[in-house]
Amino acid sequence: MQVFCILCILLYLPQTWSDDLYKHCVYWIGSKGFSLPGVIERIVLNDIPVYYYDSNMRSKMPRPKWLNSSVGKEQWNTIHDLSDYNIHAVTIALQSATQQFNLTGSLTDRNIYQGAGCCIVYPDGTYQASLNHAFNGKEFLSFDVFRRTYVAAVPQAVPYKHLRERDLVYIDKVVHYYSKTCLERLNVLKDAPEVNNTKGPEVRIIEKQKAGSIEVTCHVTGFYPRSVQVYWLGPDLQSVDKEVSDILPNEDGTYQTRKSVIVPEEDVGKHTYSCVVLHSAVTHNITRVWAGEKNSGFVAWICLAVTVLAAGTSAGFVIWRHCCTQGSVV
Structure with missing residues (x-):
């Protein structure tokens, strides 16, 4: 390894x-x-x-x-x-x-x-x-x-x-x-x-208690091809990742990635936080909601944002087809 x-x-x-x-x-x-x-x-x-x-x-x-x-x-x-x-x-x-x-x-x-x-x-x-x-x-x-x-x-x-x-x-x-x-x-x-094989991602939410806040991670795994987009939607979210999250290989040839955010402890239960995953192997986005009291107005905002997000990127999510060539020269 x-x-x-x-x-x-x-x-x-x-x-x-x-x-x-x-x-x-x-x-x-x-x-x-x-x-x-x-x-x-x-x-x-x-x-x-x-x-x-x-x-x-x-x-x-x-x-x-x-x-x-x-x-x-x-x-x-x-x-x-x-x-x-x-x-x-x-x-x-x-x-x-x-x-x-x-x-x-x-x-x-x-x-x-x-x-x-x-x-x-x-x-x-x-x-x-x-x-x-x-x-x-x-x-x-x-x-x-x-x-x-x-x-x-x-x-x-x-x-x-x-x-x-x-x-x-x-x-x-x-x-x-x-x-x-x-x-x-x-x-x-x-x-x-x-x-030309494709495989859709599995998405799960992991939370970790920290002093005065909770780190919430959206773990996305088992997808192929490699291209994927992961978004967190919610108010007052602080991203843990300073740069683009790494996409790492799994042993079976698929890929995994994660994206984490910090939720202030005082906001827990007040808002709904959603992880939205876009991948070419699935027709629609995959959304996982982190536990918290539901706010109907905010949920409506989330749905609208997800719809706009998916519409804005659907043209770019063309299912990968792959091509081969013979050896190349240096």
Whole structure:
């Protein structure tokens, strides 16, 4: 579990994409000085793991059962072929970055190189692809598909940029993949049964007594896909969460999250407090009311607010369909 948590952190590169889309991403890691394999490659289709390999494994993982179609088998073979190339490329990238930062005296004892290549299709049909690299958690390099060139984010990335761009055949392959092939593969396997499963959330209220107040938590679990919105409705509520609540994975592939608020002790029993959950697997919102004396006027306000809230966000809650593509290139 510790290794899994570390990987969740290290595999992350900042992204600003919406959850209501089809997304296929390939993540790479090259590291030295960490208690991690030297090289890691992970492929996901939205939230579904498609492929995983690290340099500590004796062999590559077997093909998932849901890729047993002829097209799926063909793509799986491509994933394996490109994986060998990606492992080599990440190793070279780590070596280059390490050498350049060592020359400037800014190298640390532990270094990590990350890559993320993603293809996405938005609900309106528009398409976007990107390839981004990072070194020690900071932007290092990206690829501009239209200009057919790598863009160095820091001076230390320039030597590696030139190394990659000298291979014109390779540049052609990268451009073709991110501008055409990836979209084609997304369309081919988007209807795979394993990819289109959805599950509605289970919602329960938990309360915890505190000095002068009560912390009330709305625990939402067992939902898939990952996108969910949780709101507390009620007067004089103080949110416990300073930022957006984390959405965490369950062992069965579903997700869970929670949102807590503080209710002043003097307000307990005077008002009704409602947790409203919106998820694409359910047609209407799920509302759980925390115990307290009911106030008819306030209840009417709650109902109106929930109606407006649901109406305002229903267009954004498109049920996820997921798409697959073959392996990508670093």
